[in-house]
Amino acid sequence: MSNHLSGGKVNIALLQDHLRKQILYLIDKCNGPKAIVWDEALAGPVGLICKYKILLDHDVSRMYPLKFGKLPVTNVNNIIFISRPQIHLMDMIADIVHEEERSGIRKYCYLFFIPRRSQLCEKRLKTKGVYGNFNLIEDLPCDIFPFDSDVLSMEVETTFKDFHLEKDPTSLYQAAQAIFTLQELYGVIPKVTGKGDAARHVWKLLERLDLEPRTYPSTSQIDHLILLDRTVDLLTPLATQLTYEGLIDELFEIKNTTAHFPSENFDTEDEKDIMSDKKQVILNSADELFAEIRDKNFLAVGAVLSKRANMIKSELEERSGMGSVEQMKVLVAKLPHILAIKKSLGIHTPIAELIKQVTDSSEFLDSLQLEQELMLGVDTDRVQSHIEDCIAHEQPLIKVLRLICMQSATNSGLKPKVLDYYKREILHTYGFEHILTLTNLEDAGLLKVQQGSRGYTVLRKTLRLTVEDGSEVAPVDINYVHSIYAPLSVRLVQHIVRHGGWGNLTDVLSLLPGPILDVKQSSRYCSQNRRRASVGSQTSSINDSPKVVLVFFLGGCTYAEISALRFLSQQEDSNVEFVVATTKLINGNNFIKSLIDPIES
């Protein structure tokens, strides 16, 4: 069913199976018809593992979102709560349990924590007096979710904020657990390279957790793990992504591989959704056309769409001039494929039109122009009038902050006068309360005062971060994902893959925050046959099979970065395949949003 996960050398469908088994195992522990109450943040990711249809086979007859108040009346006697270990969610669960108690009908309650329980939550349930109502409280260790054949995400938004602002490494622990889950499925990863505090923290956890007994398969399918702390490259998520998938995310938000578009733009001949005015589209590599265009710069998408449209048109026209039975047979065999492409054209053509409306607007172009000037290092020292104008027009605060942070990143910090000016402007225009957000951004290093060195300028030159070759349509380098800017993170990965480690890059690396990491890993529980096997196969495997590199972004990664990595592995001289894991798929908007102080109101 989910064959789009099995495309790569590392079969991600294994992970999906593994997680699905765990979920169903727990669900089967409760007998008879049951209702599931979902923590809404989990319903999406878990849906990637376990479709509703499968749950239905396991006697799950009702699904409700977790919120305060009474559940609709049903005759189902078993209620399963599936929740993250967060206090406010416990309050909701307690509320529902109390309501059910009041109704007088004896219900059996079960609580499963994803990824694992927490003492604080259990305590909360005890204080609320409902702890004893649960027949079973279990951990459901889904640390990471399969998104595509080469993309995994933990779906934890707060990693960056938690670790860098609040010094809370909870989600890094989850990341380490996720890596162990992967190792238990795909073998111990022999080499680990990384950069940044979070990377080192995860490595320390990997060392510590390796003491715990585990079983690994005897061969390693993943050759190299690269841990990248988001602080190493704060510029990339701020830059507007210009790939097709990236733009969809920037403009319409992709959540758990699904995006919603205004439905009036689509010819809704089938799957008519009368109830909602949004058209839901699932975006993954199961859709052949999308797989082809997702990583392309948006400028190149139109051409592909029209080429495909023409192709289909001509193939369908051939039908009229068709005589022999043989020819008919060939056509009939091809027909489902053609129809699938046709259907998918019917989806992506309107999406492309929607995107084009935005990208053609002067607002978008002006901001993009400023971004590119900043990245090229043009006049990054002074107050940018475009930013001033954005503020004056009360453009969304996130957009303004994104641009200012970009200026800070490309200028290696802002001059005190410039920074103070921006601060004052924001407080005056958007309100004094945003002083907290500004403090957060400063603490996170997104906004800072310039200190002596001009790190970005050096990096830009040594790592060729900006390439103005205008080759968006037929790219030769990864810069195409942002038109002129090659993501720093991906440049680092490119370097590591080429040199098998940091190699001679140490000078440049000292300009980036956090320690570096370049180590070999072998587990004490890993049988010796692995080593023997790898020694034996070393000579033969150097040239044949591509190396598999797992790139783990701690603090989120963008679709453009994934596209860039895919581009790298598709190059003729490359012999790597990437699997991207991340704490969350992000873009500049939700990245900044995660740092905005939630003001209680």
Next chain:
Amino acid sequence: MTVLLTADWTPFGKDDYFRKFEVYNMEWSDIDLNTLSLTSTSFGGPVAVIRDRNKFVKVQGSGKPIITIYTTSGVYISSFNWSSGQIVRLGWTSSLDLLCIMEDGHVLMYDIFSNYRHTFSMGQEAIDTKVIDAKVFYTAQSTGIAVLTAAHRIFLINSVNEPKVRRLPEIPGVHNASVCWEVMCEDRHSKVLFARGKDLYSLNEAEQNAVVLDVDLGDDVYMIKAMAVSYDFKLLAIFTDRGKLWIGKSDLSKCFRLYDVRNTLIPVQLVWCGNDAVIINWGMILEVIGLKEECIKYHYDESVFLVQEVDCVRAITLQSMDIIQKVPQVVRDIFRISGTAPGSFLLEASKQFKKKNHRSNEYLHIVKPKLFLAVQQCVEAAGHEFNTETQKMLIRAAQFGKIYLDDCSPENYVTMCRVLRCINAVRSPKIGIPITHTQLYTLTVQGLMKLLMIRHHHFLALDLAAFLKMPESSNVIRLHWACYKVKHSNRNKDQVAKEIAEKLGFNKGVSYTEIAKKAADCGKTELAIKIIEYEPLANLQVPLLLRLGEDRTALVKAIESGNTDLVYTVLSHMRENIPLGKFQMEIRGFPLAQALYLKYCRLHNKDTLKDVYTQEDDHKSQAVCYIRESLDPKNSGMREASLVAAQESYKKAKLDLHASFCEEQLKLLKYQRSLEEKFKRDFVGKSLHATVKLLLSAQEVKLADKLRTEYKVPDRRYWWLRVQVLGELGDWFELEKFSKSKKSYIGYEPFLDICLKYGNRYEAQKYLPRVREELKVKYLVKLGMMEEAAQAAFDQKDREALKYVESKCDPDLLEKVGSFLRQLPK
């Protein structure tokens, strides 16, 4: 050689034989079995020796009896002085604990090394009425005890591990006659066969009353003097004072034999030898009585003590330990004189082959059709032998025969070789477990290892586990060893912990938590802490450390583990157990713990949060707290006060800019309040920009200007705002006036844009002349003045701009644009 092997065989009935062979030459010396009472147990159990109360002895020393424990090969293990009350009977549990059942109804438990374990009682009634006899019996799961009181009541417990006393029904009649009794177990409950005089009762714990049993013992007047139950509780032997021995099923449903012993003495012992025969021990003569008509006698020249086993009897004397058993069928078939079993021929063939005699071939020829069976027989027979030479001979024969078989699975053969090595090892006099193959089968290898562990032969047990490829058992043995080590070693705790870790390594099955718990249980907290250090699973390690009161270590370990939930566990434990001030000082040294604590406080306890920041002199964070307070709608009354506090904190933190922001905000609030009064509109809480905008919308330009200068609103933003508001108001006159008031900071395009936005093309055109040259074409297009746009583009010689116009203009203008394009150089 074959002849020699059958030398100790005695014919037993038509076809069968009994054999008696010496296993050990006893190591003990200076003891007198005539005055001592021996207690042993099945599976080659150890022997406990104590002075026999019923015999006269010359008192030596203190007169207190000494209990000495030997292996069944007579090797001294341990001894201790008995200083408690009168012992009624000794007994062994199946896990080799010595039970001392006392007259006063208490049972004391010692381990095999004479270490006192614990005491339990047989119930208040037993204590009150004095125990006169006791039996120890073995159920499938555990060991049970039954006691008989002076009042002829029987109390029993089914398991010494959970001594729950059960009371059996009362026995009717008077209490003067002599009694004898036996305990029998069926499935999970026990019953007692009780004989008094000639009456036989069955006492069942599940029943109210004793059941009288009817059995024909051959005489009219008799008294039952002794009874014996076979190991599996299936068979029963009853001996009367008339010298009659009744042998039959234990439920009395069938009598196999009623034998007249022609002796009315009371036997010293009456035991079963497997299920094959009953042996009466007359002191120095053993009489073996079969189920049919067989009967043989063994004569000793000294006192002998019998121990009943599953498949044989051990006979212990001062000199030796013998095994008496019916010769196993397969052994009999191979070795008996003129035997025709295939195994017998194979053995002969193998022997001749060794002698390089051609007759080997003849024997092989005879056995050929049944060669497989022959091999099996030799393998099996080897298992029944104690003599290693005989074992080798049989194994060689099996190996020899196997060569001629095409598809013989070697499994049986290999297993037997391994098992033989193992049982030979444990049979060595030093270890002293004379276990037979049949017993091993009943006991299982794990059971044997357990016995070895109890006797502290961990190393041997580990060897067996390795040899038999049982890694799971290895871990169990290591764990047992470590627990023992922890309990008994008094050496330096570091050393012990290190030694344990070296021996145990890191294995899936070894739980350091278990060992540490053991150490903690015997009060060795420090050692426990050292050992728990080695536990790889933090979620087991941390709670135990907390239990041991090692909060700090627990915190360190929790932090190392990276599992923040564990850190919270430790924090909340500490928070509950030590005063707040001390707690906060403790966690200061741990940044992660501190961070998590602060995060928790941020959500649940804001006052504590401020306290901590104050303590840490973190003025910036304090300021943030105050600002949060000021923004909380719940304390709108405190708004100003909070802001003042925030300002102070920022000043202390040397963040002057932020301090001035607070000050400005205070001022603004004050001003907004006055505006609210004046205009009766909401102003408070709005941003400066919004306030200015509101004022402009209300056409209070002067007030707006004042605010603008006071807060240094940049000109560009102010101009944008003015233009926007005037557009919204539709005040085109004012707009034009404004545009002329000063040179625009934002150019004149915004003026044009705002007019277009509100649909006023006429007003828009007014600003066209002041639009920058390079934007002229774009704005002409915006205004829909295509022809002028084309002309302007042409004048500027801008192909790009012309193309842009071309893409936007009407069809009738296309031609003109086209001609312009052609005129321009490419």
